[in-house]
Amino acid sequence: xxxxxxxxxxxxxxxxxxxxxxxxxxxxxxxxxxxxxxxxxxxxxxxxxxxxxxxxxxxxxxxxxxxxxxxxxxxxxxxxxxxxxxxxxxxxxxxxxxxxxxxxxxxxxxxxxxxxxxxxxxxxxxxxxxxxxxxxxxxxxxxxxxxxxxxxxxxxxxxxxxxxxxxxxxxxxxxxxxxxxxxxxxxxxxxxxxxxxxxxxxxxxxxxxxxxxxxxxxxxxxxxxxxxxxxxxxxxxxxxxxxxxxxxxxxxxxxxxxxxxxxxxxxxxxxxxxxxxxxxxxxxxxxxxxxxxxxxxxxxxxxxxxxxxxxxxxxxxxxxxxxxxxxxxxxxxxxxxxxxxxxxxxxxxxxxxxxxxxxxxxxxxxxxxxxxxxxxxxxxxxxxxxxxxxxxxxxxxxxxxxxxxxxxxxxxxxxxxxxxxxxxxxxxxxxxxxxxxxxxxxxxxxxxxxxxxxxxxxxxxxxxxxxxxxxxxxxxxxxxxxxxxxxxxxxxxxxxxxxxxxxxxxxxxxxxxxxxxxxxxxxxxxxxxxxxxxxxxxxxxxxxxxxxxxxxxxxxxxxxxxxxxxxxxxxxxxxxxxxx
RNA sequence: GUCCCAUUAGCUCAGUUGGAUAGAGCAACGCCCUUCUAAGGCGUGUGUCGGGGGUUCGAAUCUCUCAUGGGACACCA
Numbered sequence: 001x002x003x004x005x006x007x008x009x010x011x012x013x014x015x016x017x018x019x020x021x022x023x024x025x026x027x028x029x030x031x032x033x034x035x036x037x038x039x040x041x042x043x044x045x046x047x048x049x050x051x052x053x054x055x056x057x058x059x060x061x062x063x064x065x066x067x068x069x070x071x072x073x074x075x076x077x078x079x080x081x082x083x084x085x086x087x088x089x090x091x092x093x094x095x096x097x098x099x100x101x102x103x104x105x106x107x108x109x110x111x112x113x114x115x116x117x118x119x120x121x122x123x124x125x126x127x128x129x130x131x132x133x134x135x136x137x138x139x140x141x142x143x144x145x146x147x148x149x150x151x152x153x154x155x156x157x158x159x160x161x162x163x164x165x166x167x168x169x170x171x172x173x174x175x176x177x178x179x180x181x182x183x184x185x186x187x188x189x190x191x192x193x194x195x196x197x198x199x200x201x202x203x204x205x206x207x208x209x210x211x212x213x214x215x216x217x218x219x220x221x222x223x224x225x226x227x228x229x230x231x232x233x234x235x236x237x238x239x240x241x242x243x244x245x246x247x248x249x250x251x252x253x254x255x256x257x258x259x260x261x262x263x264x265x266x267x268x269x270x271x272x273x274x275x276x277x278x279x280x281x282x283x284x285x286x287x288x289x290x291x292x293x294x295x296x297x298x299x300x301x302x303x304x305x306x307x308x309x310x311x312x313x314x315x316x317x318x319x320x321x322x323x324x325x326x327x328x329x330x331x332x333x334x335x336x337x338x339x340x341x342x343x344x345x346x347x348x349x350x351x352x353x354x355x356x357x358x359x360x361x362x363x364x365x366x367x368x369x370x371x372x373x374x375x376x377x378x379x380x381x382x383x384x385x386x387x388x389x390x391x392x393x394x395x396x397x398x399x400x401x402x403x404x405x406x407x408x409x410x411x412x413x414x415x416x417x418x419x420x421x422x423x424x425x426x427x428x429x430x431x432x433x434x435x436x437x438x439x440x441x442x443x444x445x446x447x448x449x450x451x452x453x454x455x456x457x458x459x460x461x462x463x464x465x466x467x468x469x470x471x472x473x474x475x476x477x478x479x480x481x482x483x484x485x486x487x488x489x490x491x492x493x494x495x496x497x498x499x500x501x502x503x504x505x506x507x508x509x510x511x512x513x514x515x516x517x518x519x520x521x522x523x524x525x526x527x528x529x530x531x532x533x534x535x536x537x538x539x540x541x542x543x544x545x546x547x548x549x550x551x552x553x554x555x556x557x558x559x560x561x562x563x564x565x566x567x568x569x570x571x572x573x574x575x576x577x578x579x580x
Numbered sequence: 581g582u583c584c585c586a587u588u589a590g591c592u593c594a595g596u597u598g599g600a601u602a603g604a605g606c607a608a609c610g611c612c613c614u615u616c617u618a619a620g621g622c623g624u625g626u627g628u629c630g631g632g633g634g635u636u637c638g639a640a641u642c643u644c645u646c647a648u649g650g651g652a653c654a655c656c657a
Contacts, residue, residue, distance in 0.1 A: 032600060041599060044637085054637085078600050079637060122657080163656060268657095294655045306583040307653070315655045322657050348585075352652055379585090386650070413619060431619090442605090443593060448586075448650075455592070455606095459619055462593095462605045469619045477616050516596075524594065524604080531621095538612090538621040580619080 002107050002507040003094045007070065011040070014064045020046050020057070027084070029505045036073060036083030037501050043080040054080030088491040091500045092553075095488040098503060099556050102563040105506050108149035109514075115153050115333050116142055118345040119255070119262065122159035123247045124168045126202045127254050128396040129451055130347075130381050130389045136440045137378055138345045139260040139573045140519050147571060148514060153263050153337055156255075157329070160244060160267030162322065164205060166226030168243060169236055170218070171208035172196065173225075181235035190238040198250035201243065202398070227319045254399055258433060259573040271328035274335075275320060278328045278366065282313065285364050292316065299359040311356040326357050330373075331366040341372045348377035348446060349388070376517045379448035386450065402453065406432040409457045410465065415580060427577045434464030434574045438523060441572060445518035462527045464574060467565065470530045471576050473537070474562040478555065480543060486556040489549040495536040496557055502529045503564065519572060526568050533561045 001009070004027060012025045022042060030039045043061060047054035058080040065074050065082075070090035075083050086094075097104050118138025121127055138154070145152050173182050179193040180186045196204070212219040229236040248265070255261070282288050288295045293316030300308040313324050333342065344354055354375040361367050380388035389396045410431040411424065418424055439456050443449050459465045491497050502525075509525045542558065545551040566576055 026597095030600095031603095035600085039600085044599075047637095081600065120657095159657065292655080296654065304583095309654050312655045317655085319655090321655065323654090346657095349651060350657085351584075353657090356654095380651080382650085388651075410619090415617075417617095444596080446585080446596095447593080449593080452592085458606070460606085461619095463619080465619050469617075473617050473620080480616060512596095518596095520594070527604080534620065535622090537616085541616070543616045579617080 002105050003097060004504045004507055005107050010068070011061075011065065015042070015046075015061060018060055018064065020050065022046065026508075028508065029501060030083060032077075032083065035075065035077055035081075037085040037497075038083070040082040040084065041080075043076075043082060047080060058082050086501075086504075091491055091497065091504075092488045094504060095500055095556060095560060098560045098564070099486050099488065102560060102567050103147075105503065105564070106147060106510060107507050111149045111151065112340040113151045113153070113337070114145055115155070115337055115339040115342045116145075116345070117155055117157045117343065118142075119156040119260070120159070120346060121156060121251045121255075122164060123244050123267070124164055124201050125159075125205050125247075127251060127399045128389070129399060129402055130396060131399060132258075132402075132436065132440055133347070133378050133381060134345055135255060135258050135260045136437050136573065137445065137519065139258070140441070140571060141343070141345070141376075141517060143571045143573060144510070144514055144519075144522075147567075148510070153339070154261070155264040155266050155333075156262040158248070158251075158265070158267030161226075161230065161269045161325070163222060163226055164209075165229055165240055166222035166224075167208035167212055168201070168204055169225050169229065169239060170222050171204045171211075172239065172243075175204075179239075181239040183235065186235070190235070190242075194239075194242045196243065196246060198246050201247055201250075223317070223319075227317060230319060254403075257403060257429065258437070259575060268322075268325045268329065271325050271332050274328040274332045275324060278324075278331050278364075279314075281331075281366065282327075282364050287360070287364055288313065297360045297363070299356050299363070301359075308352075308356070311360050313360075323353075323357060323360075327361055327364075327366060330357070330361050334367045334371065338368075339371065341374060342367075344373075344375045346375075346377065347380045347388070349380065351375060351377050376445070378445050379443070381451045382448055383451065388448070389451070397451075397453070402456065403429070403432055403436065405453060406435050406456050409459060410435065413459065418579060427580055430575050430577045431459075431465050431468060431580055434468050434569075435459060436464070437572060437574050438464030438467065441519040441523040444520050445516065465580075467526055467530055467569065467574075468576055468580060470534055471562055471565045471569070472578070472580055474533070474558050474565075475576075476579070477542060478559055478562065481555050483552075483555065486552065486559055488553045488556045490553055492540075492550060492553070495532070495539055496554070499529070499532045499536055499557060499561060502532050503560065506564065522568055522572065526565065526572075529561060530565060533558075 008025055008027050011027065012022055015022050015025065025040060025042045027038045027040055030036050043058035044054045046057050055076060058076040061082055062074045062076055065071050065084065070087055071084050072087050073085040077083060116138060118134050120131055120134045142152050142154050180190055181193065212222050225236060229240055282297065287297045289298060291310065294312050295314035296310040296312050298310045311323050312321060313327070315321055330342070333339065358373045367373065382388050407428050411428040414424055414428055418427065436456050506525065509521050513519055513521045540554060542551065542554045545554065569576055
């Protein structure tokens with residue numbers, strides 16, 4: 001258990017002994033540092049609950065806490081705020097437990113098996129800046145959930161079938177009508193005919209999309225090809241497999257740059273074997289109803305305060321659609337992995353849709369009744385007009401371009417002592433990714449934000465590069481110190497004290513981040529911890545300090561902050577290079 | 581039209597279980613490198629928390645209402 005949690009539990013016990021039934025108490029970093037390190041506001045809550053005077057309760061609590069020598073300067077202020085500071089001995093003891101392992105500062109949770117669906121990459125479509133959030137957020141939440149003791153299975157869930165497949169095939173058909181994939185009488189192998197690159201694909205889709213929008217006949221052709229592909233048309237399937245291979249290689253490459261990894265690289269097509277079973281289950285439960293030629297499930301409930309449209313499961317032409325495959329995928333995941341929780345991360349526009357899917361799957365018993373289905377929507381990345389990028393528009397900046405743009409900036413500032421061109425490239429890329437990810441994590445999960453390339457190219461102040469730079473500097477200091485023995489003996493002044501107070505607070509931050517499924521608090525915390533260290537660093541000459549006990553204490557602090565930074569950056573999916 | 585979500589400093593955003601004096605970064609100006617990586621540190625200031633009502637010891641936070649912007653609303657994904 002973390003040190004702060006331990007203290008909170010002790011305080012809780014003592015308050016209970018006073019006769020108040022508290023469930024938990026919160027000790028938070030004081031917003032009045034002049035009055036104490038931490039504050040406890042629970043006296044006022046208890047006063048309401050028990051109809052007593054809040055100041056009296058606070059005074060009683062103060063009296064009990066004063067018997068604990070970990071605390072000092074306990075005082076009651078205002079309507080009943082309890083301010084409390086920690087003794088140097090307690091801070092030193094705490095720091096030494098972190099010196100053993102910074103993971104001692106993380107409180108594990110009840111282990112769950114969690115299935116996560118994020119990424120949102122579509123085959124044959126370029127990964128653009130709109131895909132950044134899903135990848136970053138999903139990856140970080142996965143890592144956070146694991147650090148907290150959960151087992152997590154992550155699936156990229158490629159969009160590998162659907163209208164875009166028909167569009168791309170129809171376009172290639174126009175480009176290369178002579179290819180064997182389109183020869184209905186051909187029954188040999190399709191070994192030769194394929195020269196399309198990922199760059200080509202980046203142009204093919206937008207072109208096809210535009211053409212189909214303008215021409216209803218073309219759109220009908222696209223629908224037909226999509227249906228044929230789904231029904232196993234030999235040539236289309238062979239062609240689509242080749243397109244997929246090219247596209248997946250490219251997508252994996254970019255996810256790799258972003259430190260985004262999946263346990264499963266499955267796609268919508270992988271659920272096809274389960275579709276008949278799911279349809280049968282829906283029929284058995286008498287959930288399917290015919291409407292305007294399509295088969296739908298009613299998911300409205302009486303307590304709904306707004307219209308809840310039925311979910312279309314089979315199109316009037318007999319083909320499946322997104323929802324069908326979603327249900328089958330859900331069923332397959334349940335059957336194969338039996339998770340306690342399933343998390344979906346997409347932008348918030350899909351909220352209603354997932355509500356429909358969740359309701360339908362519960363109604364049809366596609367998932368266990370005790371399996372929790374969660375939809376964690378995130379804010380959209382908007383264009384300069386304040387409106388979300390349209391995924392289908394070709395004019396959105398692609399992710400690769402964004403990364404190389406930021407990389408160009410980070411390269412300029414690289415230490416000239418790093419001469420090996422390969423190393424320079426590698427480091428510049430890591431810093432660029434850090435800049436991108438960190439900027440993406442700063443707003444709260446559900447906040448929409450305006451995409452401005454300049455925001456990501458910012459390399460000073462509250463940014464990823466600042467955190468890397470500072471952590472690398474700590475590392476470099478520790479290397480120069482050249483010692484294996486670390487122990488804290490004393491607190492010197494407010495600046496090292498402040499760092500330790502921040503370290504104490506980490507479990508609260510982690511806990512909130514997990515509860516809210518947002519990384520912004522961790523991002524803010526990293527900046528706060530790091531800047532408190534940098535202040536200390538500027539004020540003290542560590543390596544030349546003559547008092548050995550002081551020097552050792554300072555080095556220990558440096559080591560703990562460095563390790564904490566590395567731990568948190570790793571949760572965010574940000575790598576720390578050796579130098580920069 | 582119905583239902584969601586936003587509106588906080590010049591800009592971008594924190595502040596989401598109601599708490600003390602609403603905070604950061606950027607931008608602007610000044611200072612600090614013979615000394616552990618200056619992508620650093622220190623200092624200087626700005627708010628009708630979109631408007632108006634309500635709830636209470638206490639509201640940026642809860643509630644009602646209005647305004648503005650955005651989103652969703654069955655055979656796209």
